[in-house]
Structures are given as structure tokens and as C-alpha cells.
Amino acid sequence: MNRKIALITGASRGLGKNAALHLAAQGVDIIGTYNSKADEAQELVADIERLGARAVMLQLDVSQSERFEAFATQVADVLHSRFDRQHFDFLLNNAGIGLTANFVDTTVAQFDLLMNIHLKGPFFLTQNLLPLMADGGRILNVSSGLTRFSLPGYGAYAAMKGAMEVLTRYQAKELGARGISVNTLAPGAIETDFGGGTVRDNSDVNSYIAGNTALGRVGQPDDIGAAIALLLAPGSQWINGQRVEASGGMFL
Secondary structure: OOEEEEEEOOOOOOHHHHHHHHHHHHEEEEEEEEOOOOOHHHHHHHHHOOOOOEEEEEHHHOOOOHHHHHHHHHHHHHHHHHHHOOOOEEEEEEEOOOOOOOOHHHHHHHHHHHHHHHHHHHHHHHHHHHEEEEEEEEEEEOOOOOHHHOOOOHHHHHHHHHHHHHHHHHHHHHHHHHHOOEEEEOOOOOOOHHHHHHHHHHHHHHHHHHHHOOOOOOEOHHHHHHHHHHHHOOOOHHHOEEEEEOOOOOOO
């Protein structure tokens, strides 16, 4: 029986890296992407292989949608040469950036950058990769708790994530004939280097979030990696077209 293969964008760091390790621990092989940190990407390959899974890391800037056709060809080559397969099973649209600007101060350049990475990127990357995805596979789009609660400075970022949540439902509807389920995972505030590491490194911000979270603390990367592995695990196929928030009960 073939092992499952997950393709994870932005896998070299943060939540993507954590998700890759959790999935590898469950016996899932990994095709990951990185943008610029090749050394970190290769360190992740070594970590995954120590867990008994196989891994390949490919360079990809998800803001450059004109490259996606060539990237899909590269994925097809890797599937054949490294895994002796024609299809992969799971797609995790995770790659992203943090950008803080109040609505009145947001520039066209900032808006376009967020759109290209968080909306246009996963939209057309998924489209290009669908022929390589196995029937009965899973797509998981990473959103944000900021689509449910509002904090100043995140309007443009949250708008892109909100659009992805709508797109998730349409993907689930249109891809159901192939048995592909599509869901959104919306993390709350997590201690990573995302957005300059503010949640992790600013004690005032950390305490404020912890005080407004039902479980009394800020999220850890393992909280999200485990949630991703759960949503891609056997037995969760019937969950489809849903937004699942993993925030510890933030701003309830």
C-alpha cells in the first residue's frame, strides 16, 4: 500500500515546518516548498528522514503565479523519481507573510503583495496542481482567527484570508465529484517568527492574548501542527467545506 504524500507550501519554517514534522511522524511523506532559506529546508529534510519518512524540498515563491505551471511539472518529476508515484494526496496551502497596516495607511503595493501570496497564489497553485492530486485527496487552506475577530492593523491580511474561506467552500463543492475534501484551518495567535515574532517576543502582547484565550495561554506551533495532522488523518474525510479554528478559545 502506498504511503500518503503531502505537499506543503512554506514548509521550511514556522507552522509549515511543524505540520511537516507531525505528518512525517504519522508516516506521511513530504514535498515541501521554501522561498529563500535553502539551508533550513535541507535541515527539515534531515529531520523528516530521522522520523522514517521521505522528503523533498522545492524552491517556490507563491507570489509568482506565472511560475506555477513549471512548478507543477517539477512536482510531477519528483513524484516519479523520488516516490515512484504519479499523484500526491494532501495539499496544505500554508505559505504566507505577516504585514500590519491600518486600513487608512495600507498602500496598493502592500495590498497587492498580500493578495498575491494569500489569495491569488493558493488559488492558481491549487488549480495547477489538481491534475497531480489523487482522487479522494484533501486540500487544507490555512486562514486566520482574524477572519472572526478584528484587531486594528490586519484588515487587508484578514480580507485575503476571508476570501480563502469562501473559496474553500466553492472548492469543496466543485471538487467533490473527485472525492477531494477541502477545509480551512484558522489558527489563533501562535508563538512563531511570523510577523516579526511579535506574539512570541513581546511580553505585553503575549500576556494580553493569553488573558483573552479560554485556555489561558498563547498557542504553540505544536498546537497547529497537531491540528493539521488531525484534519488530514484517516477518519476525517467526511469533514468537508468547513472552517475549523484552532485558537484555544481566543476572544470567545
